[in-house]
Amino acid sequence: MKTSITNIIKFYINGFRNMSKLGRKLWLIIAIKLFIFFVVIKMLFFPDILHEKFHSDKERGDYVMKNLLGGEK
């Protein structure tokens, strides 16, 4: 079991170590992109409004229901 796990870890380490120039470039793009997505965009521009404004599901449900019922013609 231990050997298998070590082998898997070695497999990944060797894979990353011997990666081509293209592979490195793609990983860099992935890293930059994930940073922009999850740190910049998510934190600064896309708060989860219901979770930030309210503390319980009941409050969230009441807020949405209020929006729905307040909006009918």
Next chain:
Amino acid sequence: MIDPTLVDWSRAQFALTAIYHFLFVPLTLGLSFIVAIMETLYVTTGDTKWKEVTLFWMKLFGINFAIGLATGIIMEFEFGTNWANYSWFVGDIFGAPLAIEGIMAFFLESTFFAVMFFGWNRVSKKFHLLSTWLVAIGSNLSALWILVANGWMQHPVGMQFNPETARSEMVNFWEVIFNPNAYNKFLHTISAGYITSAIFVVAISAWFLLKNEKMKDFAKRSILVATSFGLITSAYNILTGDNSAYTVAQNQPVKLAAMEGLYQGKKGAEIVAFGILNPDKKLGDKQEDFLFQISIPKALSILGYHKLDAYVAGMNDLVYGNKEHGIESAASKIGKGKKAVAALKAFKEAKKQGDIQKASSALAQFRQYEKYMGYGFLDKPEEIVPPVQITFYSFHLMVGLGIWFFVLMIVMLYKAMTGTLTKTRTWLKLAFYSLPLGFLANELGWIVAEVGRQPWAVQDLLPVKMATTHISTTSVMITFWLFAILFTFLLIAEVKIMATQIRLKGGENV
């Protein structure tokens, strides 16, 4: 009061994100299988030229996968911020499929993707091949769960709205999973992705042949696999398209009418093979629907109801009603919707006052009209009609492109099999210039599905205008432009990196 500008900007932002995201997805869905087939040929024949072919297309698959990775997550962010009412409303239904998708995508793709790229010469040929197939199956299964969720929005089944929590709660998991809208949407979408990928391979191979005839063997092998795959999936795509139209006719008749520019319903309705809509045509007026049209008699009745003389409802019937054919007017549905909303209000009020009897009677009244709830939020009956011009032209262009791809696959397969690929440069050029058309057809299909179901976020239950969050329009505008820049940058990066790899290959054997 909901600001219509906010709704429009939120809509535009979501559309922009979905359109960019959907440029990467079809290629991932199809190229993964094309690569798996190529590698299978290498493993079964032992011919190293197949390995060369596999490695090249796998590289392009990897570039697309890496650049497109996680672009879809932005939509999830948007749900929480711009569409809070909607995400709360559907949260219980979407939670399960999306959680399964996350687990499947994560384990299958991340594990076997690494073996696929790092595993050459490190694991056995057979295990490597298995990994490639599992990556293909995994990425396609991810699409399944997303499309189950989308199919539910088009035809909400297996649920009940809970007035206590303001959520649609799942009451029958299997009904949600085996929703005909969901599986037809899944099959049609993935087969469209397969065709796009086949065209991608054929187009680039055609470019190789136009630039360097010494690439003939490589290009021929690629074209043989891609066209065989593309031809089978094109035929299958036509079948799934037929099934999709059938489910649309049953559950979203206004969408079907808009797809065909059908204002007045008729028995034995025709399909417009080619037509120019009358731009001045309005609901309920007597003007001609089309300035010009070529039609196939009875085809729409067959497509929508599998009967030669079936009555296909037009937009006028669905808006103003048609007693003769038992079609209820939108005004009547709006009336019932208002009763549902009023009952909901009464229920909440009674609950607040602790009047259990009143609450239970209000709830019973709500259940009676629940399926019309969304109509209660509409202002006028005409609102149920989606933008006709966009839906009609997108649908017809998509179908036209689908037919062209079918022809292209047959011709290129024939040429590859008879060894005449390099003899007609015209077909090679046509194949090369078809490269963007595959992507265009996918986007058009998405536009038909999504614009065609307006004004609904969840069909009949939640209009888009009620699904938005009350936030500042300016912040949505800013993020719209932010995404436009970010996604354009990613797209340029992908095209540049891919073009470099293709050019490098094109220079081989010169």
